[in-house]
Amino acid sequence: MDEQIAANLARWDELVGINAASDLYDVADFKSGTSSLDSIQIEELGDVSGKSVLHLLCHLGLDGLSLAREGATVTGMDFSQQAVDFAQGLADELGLDARFICSDMYDLPNHLDGQFDIVLMSYGVVGWLKDLDRWAEITAGYLKPGGSVHVVEFHPFAEMFDDRNPEFVLTYPYFRQQEAVRTDWDGAYADPTAKVEHTVAYSWQAGIGDLFMAVLRAGLRIESYRELPTCNEQLRPGLVQGADKLWRTPDGIPDLPITYALKASKPA
DSSP states (O other), X not given: OOHHHHHHHHHHHHHHHHHHTSTTTOHHHHHTTOOOOOHHHHHHHOOOXXXXXXXXXXXXXXXXXXXXXXXXXXXXXXXXXXXXXXXXXXXHHHTOSEEEXXXXXXXXXXXXXXXXXXXXXXXXXXXXXXXXXXXXXXXXXXXXXXXXXEEEEEOTTGGGBOTTOSSOOBOSOSSOOSSOEEXXXXXXXXXXXXXXXXXXXXXXXXXXXXXXXXXXXXXXXXXXXXXXXXXXXXOXXXXXXXXXXXXXXXXXXXXXXXXXXXXXXXXX
C-alpha cells in the first residue's frame, strides 16, 4: 500500500471509535430515529424511495443508512474495515436495507458489480481522493443511464484557512498541488480533546475547477451547482452557529462559500 494511504488508513481506523462516541455523530440519537442528513443533502437528493444508492467513502455510514430509512437500497464503501464493520453492525441492528464493502476507492471495481440510480459523496471526502480523474471514471461506471452523482462537500475556499486558529488566516492552497498536503494533528475533528496515536494524514486539495473537469472528462453532464455560506458542523474555529443550527462566519466577516453541492448525470 502507498505510504501516504497507509498513514491515512491508520488514522481513520483509529477515528472510528472516537467519532462513533462523539456528540458530532450522536449515534444514540440516530438509533432513536433521527436522520443524519441536513437540509442541503435532502434538497439535493429528493425522494429516494425505491432507488439504489452507492455511498462512497461512507465512514460510519449514517448518511447512507438515513437514506435506507427513506426507502432506498443502499451500498456503502469505505477503505477502513473498522468503519465498515461499524456501519454494517448498525444496519443489522436497525434492520435497514444496506450493505457495506471494505475497499480502496480505486480498487472498488474488483469488489463491487452493478449500477446505481444515485452515487453519493458527502462532507470531508474529496480532499482524500488522490486521483480525481480515476474517481470520476469509476463513479460514471457505477451510474445507470440517467443516474446522478451528488457531491455535497465543504468548499475548498473555506478549507484554505488555518483550522486551529479562530482568526481567518490563509494557510492551505486552493489549487491542486502535485504533492499531498501533510498535516499532523493530535485529537480528532469530532472530538478535539481525544488522544490519538496516528496523528499524520495526507490530503489532496481540489479546486472547484479540478472537480468539474474530472466529472466532464468522465462523460458526465453537470446538472446543477450551488455554493452556500453555511455548513452542518463547525468546520473551523471562528464559525458561529445560528438559530437554524448551521455554522457560518460571525458578524463583521463577509459570508464565505463554506459548502457546495454538485449534481452531475450520466446521459440516458
